[in-house]
Amino acid sequence: MRMVDSSDRSLLLIFGEEISVATHQDVLRLSSLLRYTPGVTNVHPAYASVLIDFDPLAIGRLQLRQAAGELHARAHAAPLDQPRTVEIPVIYGGEHGPDLEDVAAFTGLSPDDVVELHSNTDYLVYFLGFSPGFPYLGGLPESIAVPRLETPRRKVPAGSVAIGGKQTGVYPVASPGGWRIIGSTPLQLFQPDADPPTLLRMGDLVRFVPIARGAL
Amino acid sequence: MTTVQDLGRPGYAHLGISASGAADALSLRAGNLLVKNPQGAAALEMTLAGGTFEFEEPAVVALTGADFDAGIPMWTPVRVKAGEHLRCGRARSGARCYLCVRGGIQVPLVLGSASTHLLTALGGLEGRALRRGDVLEVGAVAMAGIFSRPACAPAPRAPALRVTSPDNANALCAAVWQVREDSDRMGLRLRGPVLARHTGHMLTEGVPLGAVQVPPDGQPIILFVEHQTTGGYPKAANVISADLHAVGQLRPRDPVHFEQVTIDAALALLKAQEDWLHSLV
Numbered sequence: 001m002r003m004v005d006s007s008d009r010s011l012l013l014i015f016g017e018e019i020s021v022a023t024h025q026d027v028l029r030l031s032s033l034l035r036y037t038p039g040v041t042n043v044h045p046a047y048a049s050v051l052i053d054f055d056p057l058a059i060g061r062l063q064l065r066q067a068a069g070e071l072h073a074r075a076h077a078a079p080l081d082q083p084r085t086v087e088i089p090v091i092y093g094g095e096h097g098p099d100l101e102d103v104a105a106f107t108g109l110s111p112d113d114v115v116e117l118h119s120n121t122d123y124l125v126y127f128l129g130f131s132p133g134f135p136y137l138g139g140l141p142e143s144i145a146v147p148r149l150e151t152p153r154r155k156v157p158a159g160s161v162a163i164g165g166k167q168t169g170v171y172p173v174a175s176p177g178g179w180r181i182i183g184s185t186p187l188q189l190f191q192p193d194a195d196p197p198t199l200l201r202m203g204d205l206v207r208f209v210p211i212a213r214g215a216l
Numbered sequence: 217m218t219t220v221q222d223l224g225r226p227g228y229a230h231l232g233i234s235a236s237g238a239a240d241a242l243s244l245r246a247g248n249l250l251v252k253n254p255q256g257a258a259a260l261e262m263t264l265a266g267g268t269f270e271f272e273e274p275a276v277v278a279l280t281g282a283d284f285d286a287g288i289p290m291w292t293p294v295r296v297k298a299g300e301h302l303r304c305g306r307a308r309s310g311a312r313c314y315l316c317v318r319g320g321i322q323v324p325l326v327l328g329s330a331s332t333h334l335l336t337a338l339g340g341l342e343g344r345a346l347r348r349g350d351v352l353e354v355g356a357v358a359m360a361g362i363f364s365r366p367a368c369a370p371a372p373r374a375p376a377l378r379v380t381s382p383d384n385a386n387a388l389c390a391a392v393w394q395v396r397e398d399s400d401r402m403g404l405r406l407r408g409p410v411l412a413r414h415t416g417h418m419l420t421e422g423v424p425l426g427a428v429q430v431p432p433d434g435q436p437i438i439l440f441v442e443h444q445t446t447g448g449y450p451k452a453a454n455v456i457s458a459d460l461h462a463v464g465q466l467r468p469r470d471p472v473h474f475e476q477v478t479i480d481a482a483l484a485l486l487k488a489q490e491d492w493l494h495s496l497v
Contacts, residue, residue: 004382005380005382005479006382006424006427006451006454007380007424007425007426007427007454007455007456007457008380008454008456008457008479008482008483008486009424009425009457010424010425010454012421012422017419019419031230035227035230041226041227041235042226042227042228042229042230042235042445043229043230043422044229044230044421044422044423044445044446045230045422046419046420046421046422046446047419047420047421048419048421049419049421049422050422051229051421051422051423051424053226053229053235053424053425056457056483056486057486057487057490061479127230127446128230128231128232129232129420129422129444129445129446130232130444130445130446131232131335131336131444132228132231132232132233132336132338133231133232134232136420136446172232173336173337175335175336192326192327192338193326196231197228197231197233197327198231198232202230
């Protein structure tokens with residue numbers, strides 16, 4: 001693991017340049033511990049890195065580097081909880097998945113095949129980022145990877161299930177977006193008044209469950 | 217545009233939730249100290265233009281940040297009578313003016329903060345900018361002991377935005393940039409020479425406040441208070457903590473230039489700024 005001063009109030013811990021489950025587990029264990037270090041104000045885990053925001057008037061960066069190194073050594077040996085599997089019901093296609101037909105055409109598969117491939121697999125939540133509760137999911141079958149839209153939509157509705165490049169995810173809140181929407185979930189992935197406020201956690205396994213096909 | 221802001225909601229970036237908070241946190245903290253509020257009490261952040269505010273009860277207020285032509289002295293506590301109107305106009309220079317009220321603005325807290333995050337419609341008053349007719353509650357506190365005092369000078373502003381970078385930031389610092397009109401609380405977009413593309417694949421990683429990112433079109437963006445917690449564009453440099461308040465005062469078409477400094481120099485400037493703030497008490 002190497003450390004870089006990302007700013008005068010943030011430290012970037014870099015685990016590597018590749019996405020892997022082993023690296024993810026390192027990131028998961030360490031970022032959980034770091035959140036409780038005095039002086040740390042925010043922790044941003046990602047595929048192979050953790051960014052730590054801190055108050056430079058409360059903790060020095062050398063002190064923080066030392067703490068991060070010690071926690072990393074400790075974290076490596078810590079056991080991981082059994083991952084939870086979270087089922088996300090999805091209405092695929094029709095008005096809930098306006099891009100499903102395009103994805104089918106692009107991949108040469110039928111819409112039913114796209115749905116079957118998308119839903120019949122477990123995805124790993126590598127981390128949450130981009131917007132509240134948004135999961136970066138790993139495990140999209142390569143056969144249904146499709147490029148992003150040329151022109152992103154100005155507004156993707158909350159609950160949209162989409163594919164962008166080699167990634168898939170769910171938009172927890174309405175936002176601009178360039179991914180292709182193949183379905184929609186009625187589940188709320190972000191509830192600010194709930195504790196915790198997000199449905200998903202880093203390290204969860206996610207399974208999409210088709211619940212109805214939208215009318216054409 | 218006017219929103220309710222405090223110092224934001226740190227502690228949730230691992231859930232994808234941005235800290236948000238005042239764009240010029242230094243001015244918000246100063247205003248709160250002047251009316252003897254906790255530094256992080258909620259206040260009104262006025263952007264480019266203010267509005268007219270009617271006080272139903274007596275209050276003590278302070279205006280800090282940019283001069284919005286309000287007809288009361290800035291940078292000092294001012295008594296307001298019941299029924300009085302405070303008219304804040306357009307910014308003469310700078311971009312944001314803070315109206316701090318003794319007792320703080322009371323709105324339901326979301327994840328521990330009163331700050332509005334406009335992009336996700338979170339917090340503040342119903343997750344949105346204020347509209348004519350909105351009524352805001354003010355916390356009830358004693359007002360004894362708050363008396364007029366000579367106005368303080370606002371925090372000094374350097375002509376350049378100081379940045380740190382693990383590499384050299386020569387190309388960024390060599391140019392003069394212009395703030396684009398489509399800038400907002402999420403990012404200050406800059407217009408100027410096209411910066412070189414970063415070659416190679418970059419994994420999505422966490423992004424700090426004040427990061428100067430370079431997307432594929434080569435036009436840098438200063439990521440600001442409503443920035444996303446993670447991103448995939450390369451970073452040329454990072455604005456120092458002590459100059460973040462200056463970013464919050466940038467207006468469309470303002471010129472911007474950068475100067476690279478060491479982290480030690482950046483921290484010395486931050487400590488000097490904290491000393492200035494505490495001199496207001």
